[in-house]
Amino acid sequence: MRRFWALARSAALEALAEPLSAILFLVALLAVHLLPVFHLHQFGEAGRLSRECGFSALLVFGLVFATSAAVHAIGRELESGTAAAALARPVPRSMFFCAKVAGVLAAFALFLLSVAGATLLSVVTSQMGRIVTQGDVLVWGPGVAAGAGGTLLAFALAALGNGILRTRFCVGACLLMALAQPVALAGILFFNHSPVPWSLLPALGVLAMGCSVFVVMAGALAVCLKPAAVSALMTVAVLLSFVRPLRAVMPDINRFWLVDAFTSGGTIPARELCAAAGAGALLVAFWLVVGSVLLARREIP
Amino acid sequence: MSEPVVEIKGLRKTFRDFWLRPVAEAVRGIDLTVERGDVFGLLGPNGSGKSTTIKMILGLLAPSGGTIRLFGLSPRARAARARLGYLPELSYLHPFLTARETIRYYAGLSSLDRRTAKKRTEELLERVGLASVADRAVGGFSKGMARRVALAASLVSNPELLVLDEPTSGLDPIGTRDVKELIRTLAKDGVTVLMTSHLLADTEDVCSKIAILSHGQVAAIGRTADLLTRTQDARFTVEGLAEDEARALADELARRYGKPVAFDHPSVPLEKFFAEAVGAARG
Numbered sequence: 108m109r110r111f112w113a114l115a116r117s118a119a120l121e122a123l124a125e126p127l128s129a130i131l132f133l134v135a136l137l138a139v140h141l142l143p144v145f146h147l148h149q150f151g152e153a154g155r156l157s158r159e160c161g162f163s164a165l166l167v168f169g170l171v172f173a174t175s176a177a178v179h180a181i182g183r184e185l186e187s188g189t190a191a192a193a194l195a196r197p198v199p200r201s202m203f204f205c206a207k208v209a210g211v212l213a214a215f216a217l218f219l220l221s222v223a224g225a226t227l228l229s230v231v232t233s234q235m236g237r238i239v240t241q242g243d244v245l246v247w248g249p250g251v252a253a254g255a256g257g258t259l260l261a262f263a264l265a266a267l268g269n270g271i272l273r274t275r276f277c278v279g280a281c282l283l284m285a286l287a288q289p290v291a292l293a294g295i296l297f298f299n300h301s302p303v304p305w306s307l308l309p310a311l312g313v314l315a316m317g318c319s320v321f322v323v324m325a326g327a328l329a330v331c332l333k334p335a336a337v338s339a340l341m342t343v344a345v346l347l348s349f350v351r352p353l354r355a356v357m358p359d360i361n362r363f364w365l366v367d368a369f370t371s372g373g374t375i376p377a378r379e380l381c382a383a384a385g386a387g388a389l390l391v392a393f394w395l396v397v398g399s400v401l402l403a404r405r406e407i408p
Numbered sequence: 409m410s411e412p413v414v415e416i417k418g419l420r421k422t423f424r425d426f427w428l429r430p431v432a433e434a435v436r437g438i439d440l441t442v443e444r445g446d447v448f449g450l451l452g453p454n455g456s457g458k459s460t461t462i463k464m465i466l467g468l469l470a471p472s473g474g475t476i477r478l479f480g481l482s483p484r485a486r487a488a489r490a491r492l493g494y495l496p497e498l499s500y501l502h503p504f505l506t507a508r509e510t511i512r513y514y515a516g517l518s519s520l521d522r523r524t525a526k527k528r529t530e531e532l533l534e535r536v537g538l539a540s541v542a543d544r545a546v547g548g549f550s551k552g553m554a555r556r557v558a559l560a561a562s563l564v565s566n567p568e569l570l571v572l573d574e575p576t577s578g579l580d581p582i583g584t585r586d587v588k589e590l591i592r593t594l595a596k597d598g599v600t601v602l603m604t605s606h607l608l609a610d611t612e613d614v615c616s617k618i619a620i621l622s623h624g625q626v627a628a629i630g631r632t633a634d635l636l637t638r639t640q641d642a643r644f645t646v647e648g649l650a651e652d653e654a655r656a657l658a659d660e661l662a663r664r665y666g667k668p669v670a671f672d673h674p675s676v677p678l679e680k681f682f683a684e685a686v687g688a689a690r691g
Contacts (some may be wrong), residue, residue, distance in 0.1 A: 113516025117502060124504040188500035192561075195466040195571075196517040197490040273543075275504060407468040 110198050111206045118210025120278060122176035123217070129277040132221060132284050133262060135168035139225040140254035142233075154230040155369075158307060161226025162314055162366040165219065169318050170345060173215040174325040178337050180207040181398070182329030191407050201399035208326045208395065212319055217285050219315045223308055224288025228254045231292070231301045253295050257287035309380050310365040316387030317363025321345060323391050324358070327398030330405055358390050413569050413600045414442040414465060418474035421460050421624075434460040436624035437474065442569075442617075447591060447601040449615035449632070451608065457624040458604040459497060462573055465602070466494055478569070490518070493567030497574045497604075499558035503547025507538050507557045510546055511564055518565035525564075532560035537586070551578035559587065563594075570594060572603035576610050581682045588614050609677075612636070645674055 122128060142160045181204065184190040194203060232250025261283035269276035296303065321341060328337045348360040362383050368375045421435040435457040442448045450458045463469040465476055467483035481488040501510055511532055515525035533539045536556040541549075546557055555578045562570060575591070576584040591601055591614045605611045611618060612632060619629040628635060649657070654671050662669040 109516050109519050109521075113513050116516075117505070117513055120504060121502060188496055188498060189502060191463070191466075191468050192494065192496050192500045192514075192558075193517055194468060195489065195492070195494040196514070196565075197486040197519070198517055199486065275545075278504075406470060408463065 110196075111202055111209070114193065114198070114203060114206035115210035115213065118176075118180040118207045119213045120210075120275075121180060122173075122211050122214035123278045123281045124275055125176070125179070126277055127175065128172055128214070129262075129265075129280040129284075131168045131172045132218065132281050133258065135164040135218075136221055136225045136258045136284055136288070137255055139164050139222065139229050140232075140251055140258065142229060154233045154304070157229035157233045158226065158304075158366055158369060161222055161229060161307070162311065162364070164225075165222045165311060165314055166318065166360075166364070169215060169218050169222065169315070170321060172218055173211060173318060173322040174341050175338070176211045176214060177208065177322045177326040178329045178334045178341075180211050181326045181402075182332070182334040182337060185330070185405075185407065186334070194407060200402045204326065204330070204398045204402045205395055208323050208398065211322060211326070214281075215315070215319065215322060217281060219311065221281075221285040221288050223311045224285075224292055225254060225258075226307060226311065227303055227305075228288065228292040228295060230304050230307070231295060231299075234301050235299060249298070250295055253291040254288070257291040258284050261287040304369075306374060307366075307369070310369070310375055313365055313380055313383045313387065314363050316384055316391070317358065317360055320358040320387055320390040320394065321348075323394040323398065327394045327401060330398055330401040362386060410443045410445060412441045412477070413444050413446075413479060414440075414448075414602060415477040415480075416440050416461075416465075416474065419461065419464065419471055419476060420473035421457070421464060421469065422472045434624055435464070435471075438621070438624070438626055440619050440626060440629060442600060442602050444568075444600050445595065445598060447595045447614050447616045448603070449611040449618040450602065450604040450621065451611055451618055452604075452621035452627075456621040458621055459573060460624075461621070462571060462602075462604060466492075466571065490565070491567060492569040492571060493562040493565060495558055495562040495570070495572045495575055497577065499551070499554040499578070501546045501554055501557060501561075504545055506543050506545055507533065507549070507553075507560075508542040510557050511560050514561040515564045520565065528564050528566075529560075532563055535563075535590070536560045552580055552583050555579055556583070559590075567599065569600045569602065572601060574605055575603055576605065576607060581679055582686060584610065585679055585683055609679075 139157070139161050142156055181190075184193075184207070190203070194200060228250060232254070235250060262280050265274070265276055265280035265283050268274040268279050292303075295301075321344065324344065325337055325341050328340060332340070344358075345360070348358050365375050365379070365383065368379075417439055419435055419438040421433075422430045423432045423434060425431050434455075438457070438461060450461065452458050460469060464471050465478060465483055467478075467489065476483050478485070478488040479491055483489070502513070505513060508529055511529040512525055515528060520528065530539075533542045536559055538553065538556055538560070541553070546554055549557065555575075559575065562572070572591075576587050579587060588610060591603070595601060595614075595616075601614075603611070603615070615632050617630065618632050618635065620627045646654075646657075658669045658671045
């Protein structure tokens with residue numbers, strides 16, 4: 108277990124230590140927070156754009172973040188030699204693969220928590236705006252200020268920590284930005300008792316499960332292909348996942364995209380949630396086995 | 409004869425391309441045995457099969473033929489790999505980890521418990537002279553400092569067999585001397601060392617046995633002293649003998665034995681001279 112923990116921890120740290128990670132966290136969170144600013148909210152269902160922006164941020168930025176982290180954690184380590192140094196220890200190859208993927212998924216879970224917090228805050232903010240715009244006054248200020256301001260403050264604090272205490276900037280930025288979201292949400296809820304759409308969380312979790320399938324798939328492919336080839340293949344795989352005739356052989360991203368059910372006050376049946384989560388878990392397990400087998404057979408020059 | 413730690417018989421390795429066509433025959437039937445307590449040097453020019461042999465011993469590459477036994481087990485057996493430490497040719501380290509975290513990471517991979525890992529890490533940081541920079545990220549380290557971190561990481565599990573691929577690569581003369589001293593100390597403590605090096609002088613200094621590889625085959629193997637000593641010749645060192653006295657003595661010996669006699673003045677190794685000069689300059 109210590110070996111698994113050491114490998115997973117290093118993979119999670121490595122995923123968060125990349126400058127790209129901090130940029131993706133920042134851009135995704137700001138995109139979710141700033142959306143209520145747009146007047147489009149006044150013409151449609153309250154919070155719909157906020158919800159869909161949150162889900163889209165998780166799908167697009169989350170996929171880029173986590174798949175690139177998985178390719179780095181497996182492919183680059185095999186190329187650079189750090190994998191050889193680890194596998195010369197009493198570390199089973201299947202454990203190496205699973206632990207690295209687990210570390211990347213832990214970093215992705217942090218991204219999920221950040222986006223989930225930001226999405227809840229954004230929806231709450233848009234609801235506040237709609238209520239007040241009935242009197243022709245748009246009050247999105249506090250929510251946007253708390254969300255976007257908190258995110259930027261977290262980024263600045265990470266820079267300060269790096270300058271004064273020599274903490275890792277990118278890791279610190281990601282952690283503090285993730286922490287800023289629930290703090291901002293709690294702050295807004297403290298002053299304004301708006302209803303919180305907690306039902307979004309399971310749907311976000313299911314979408315994250317769908318993304319995880321692609322993350323593990325990227326890790327498995329990175330065992331035997333060059334990182335650039337894996338990135339190209341993953342782009343094709345994600346695009347193909349939307350094509351109806353290929354759903355039998357490709358992970359079907361539509362199955363994990365449940366946000367549309369919330370339109371016009373709808374809900375997602377628990378059976379549907381469980382079925383999507385179960386399908387995701389099966390696919391993750393399948394690619395974990397594929398990656399482990401490929402690594403066991405691979406020569407490490 | 410002491411217990412064999414590494415036993416290689418008829419080892420072969422052919423690299424193949426995607427279509428399984430042979431691309432290079434890196435190792436062509438190597439036989440060698442490393443016994444407990446040996447400091448065994450694997451020498452050879454580039455492409456002679458040293459690193460490929462090492463990687464097959466570590467279980468990273470699969471042999472195309474022949475057998476390898478590590479502590480009597482397959483190199484892929486976890487029980488065998490738990491007893492070895494490995495210093496790769498290049499110091500492959502995670503750049504964002506500090507020196508302390510790097511050693512703790514490898515301690516974790518060797519399943520050391522938290523307290524032992526912490527103790528060993530602090531000991532090794534002192535031993536390789538990096539205690540003062542232990543909390544700096546290794547990505548900013550010089551090549552020599554990174555080498556010391558990698559060396560400490562290879563020692564963290566107290567290995568019975570230490571596999572060192574070019575251990576002095578990237579080190580300055582003082583660092584090289586320290587590493588050689590460390591290898592000698594480890595050997596005295598009963599650790600078996602298998603090392604490769606391009607630096608023949610370093611190998612000669614520390615290795616009790618050597619094997620010279622060429623084109624994937626063993627060109628020479630044996631005890632270093634046996635291979636390098638020319639027992640048919642003799643050399644004397646007489647302290648305080650002036651040039652003319654030495655010449656007269658050489659002439660006398662040549663006349664008495666009827667054979668040509670050569671003499672020279674002994675010199676200190678450059679490494680020793682360098683260390684003394686740097687030490688004197690530092691006061």
